[in-house]
Amino acid sequence: MKKPALLWELFHVFFRVGLFTFGGGYAMISVVEDACVDRRGWITRAEMDDLVVVAESTPGPIAINCATYVGARQAGVVGAVTATLGMILPSFLVIFTISKLLDRFLEIKLIASAFRGIKLAVGILVLDAGWRLLRRMKKDALSVTILAVSLTIMLGVNLFALRFSSIVLMLTAAGVSLLAMKLGWKGGGKE
Amino acid sequence: MILELFLGFLRVGCFSFGGGYAAVALIREVVLSNGWMSEEMLSYLIAVSESTPGPIMVNLATYIGSTQAGVLGSLVATLAVVLPAFLLILGLMAVLKRFMGNPWVSAAMKGLKACIIGVIFATGLEMLWTNCVPSKSPDLTAIVLTALLAGIYFGCREGFHRKLSPIALIGISALLGIAAYGF
Numbered sequence: 001m002k003k004p005a006l007l008w009e010l011f012h013v014f015f016r017v018g019l020f021t022f023g024g025g026y027a028m029i030s031v032v033e034d035a036c037v038d039r040r041g042w043i044t045r046a047e048m049d050d051l052v053v054v055a056e057s058t059p060g061p062i063a064i065n066c067a068t069y070v071g072a073r074q075a076g077v078v079g080a081v082t083a084t085l086g087m088i089l090p091s092f093l094v095i096f097t098i099s100k101l102l103d104r105f106l107e108i109k110l111i112a113s114a115f116r117g118i119k120l121a122v123g124i125l126v127l128d129a130g131w132r133l134l135r136r137m138k139k140d141a142l143s144v145t146i147l148a149v150s151l152t153i154m155l156g157v158n159l160f161a162l163r164f165s166s167i168v169l170m171l172t173a174a175g176v177s178l179l180a181m182k183l184g185w186k187g188g189g190k191e
Numbered sequence: 192m193i194l195e196l197f198l199g200f201l202r203v204g205c206f207s208f209g210g211g212y213a214a215v216a217l218i219r220e221v222v223l224s225n226g227w228m229s230e231e232m233l234s235y236l237i238a239v240s241e242s243t244p245g246p247i248m249v250n251l252a253t254y255i256g257s258t259q260a261g262v263l264g265s266l267v268a269t270l271a272v273v274l275p276a277f278l279l280i281l282g283l284m285a286v287l288k289r290f291m292g293n294p295w296v297s298a299a300m301k302g303l304k305a306c307i308i309g310v311i312f313a314t315g316l317e318m319l320w321t322n323c324v325p326s327k328s329p330d331l332t333a334i335v336l337t338a339l340l341a342g343i344y345f346g347c348r349e350g351f352h353r354k355l356s357p358i359a360l361i362g363i364s365a366l367l368g369i370a371a372y373g374f
Contacts, residue, residue, distance in 0.1 A: 019244050022358060054287050057300055059207045060276025061214075061246030068280040080281050088273060091245020092253050096265055098239060099257035106235075110374040117368020119234040120322050120337045121360050124344055125241065127315030129212030133308045143305040150309030158317045166220055166310045167206050170303050177302025178295065 006075055007082045013040070014067045014086035021063065032066045042070050063087055142180050146173045192260050193267050195225060200252045200271035206307075208300070211247035213307050214272075216314040218251050227259055230321060241357050248272050332371050340364055 013035050021028035029052055036042040043051070055065035064084060071083030105111050137143055150169055157164045199221040207214035215237055222228050228236075240250035249269060256268030283290050290296060323334045343363060347355045 021246075022242065022244055050288055054280075054291055056210075057208070057291060057304075058276060058279055060204050060273065060279070061248055062210065063246050064249075064273050064276040065280050068277050069284065072281055072284055077281065080277070084273065084277055088245070088249055088269060091243065091250050092265070092269055094243050094245070095240070095250045095253040096257055096262075098243070099254045099265070102235070102239070110369060113369045113372035113374055114365035115235045115238070115368065116372050117336060117364040117366070118238040118361055119231065120333060120368075121340050121344075121364035122234045122237045122241075123315055123318035123322055123337070124341050125237075125357050125360065126212055126215060126311065126318055128344070129210070129215075130308055130311035130315055133209050133213075133304075133311065137305065137308060143301065146302055146305035147309045150306040151312050152309075154310050154313030155316065158313060163224065165224075166216065166306075167202060169310065170206055170306045173302035173306035174299040175302070177298050177305075180302075181294065181298040 003075065007079065009040075010071050010074060010079055010083045011086040014071075014083045015089060017063065017067070018087040019090040028063050028066070032063075032070070036066075036070050042074055047073075142177065146176065193264060196256055196259060196264055196268045197271045199225065200256075200268045201274065203248060203252070204272040204275040207248060208303050209307050209311070212311055214248035214251070216307070216310045218248065218255075219314055222255060227255055230318075234318065234322075238361050242361055336364075336367055336371060339367065 017028055017031050017035060021031055033045075033048055037045050037048050051066060051069050052062070055062040058065060064087065067083040067087040068080045071079035071081070073079075075082070106115065134147075137147075150166075150173060153164075153169060154166060156162075200218075203214055203217045203221060207217055219230075219233060222233055223230065236251060236254055237247070239254075240247045243250060249272060252268040252272040253265045256265035258264075260267075280287070319337060323330060323337055325333075340360065340363065344355055344360050347353050
């Protein structure tokens, strides 16, 4: 395929993925698999499986990891940029429009009431996300201790309204985990 | 302002291990500490992001960028949140699998992941608490509604083995909100 045609194809395939994956994350994996593995053979199924594993252990949205990888494999850096921009564009346009309107919508009593209910659901969804990650975590002494200590510290930080970034905590946890491997503690090193 | 948006969302993009809700914990921290938005508005936004296309953290970045600094702000925040994942995949593509298998990398990752689960739980508990006990006095309506929603959500999954999607829960909560708070 000629390069402009290929780039256009990358762009509109990922634009569609971006447009039809609500809530992001795991829902879009099957959409990408269908578009890039089954229909076009851009990457192999084995590559896709590896990509999902990698995406799960790297920061950032899984969707971005997939778009960048497939784009780069097909057409280098330009391909990666094209696919990633295609992926982001639909949500960017939708949210940008909403950002101009939401305040005005919230002045309508019906919508304000709906959002007061919705706010309660969001807390439950956040807790459930933590719960799902917890179930997949390997529960050895090291992980459980790090989790419990982090939870306690963050609750304390919130309770006393301290200025403390959880990133400091995360880096410390990574350090402790490395130390555990170095010293050969139980549960250290393996994931 | 633009630089603060960029750095704030770059941090989110670098440390959001564990998917969208890990980012919610970090974004909440960045947004509240910079005073960009109220806790309440952020909850609304998380629901909007869950019900619109695209990754949650990209949606949140676009919205917050836009309300803080217009088109430029939304572009900068969106690119900042995406940049780490983009560069990581591009830079490490050839060696990605070996990199992930490296014992040092996976040991560090293990600590990071356990920690972020704790951070997510703390964020969720804090959100429920401020919903149910706003300004130090318990809000009975909110407590009843929260219990009802949790019952529906977890009841469906554990009792009937039918998973309710987050969007369905948001829909139900909107109806309950209208019923409880009037229209």
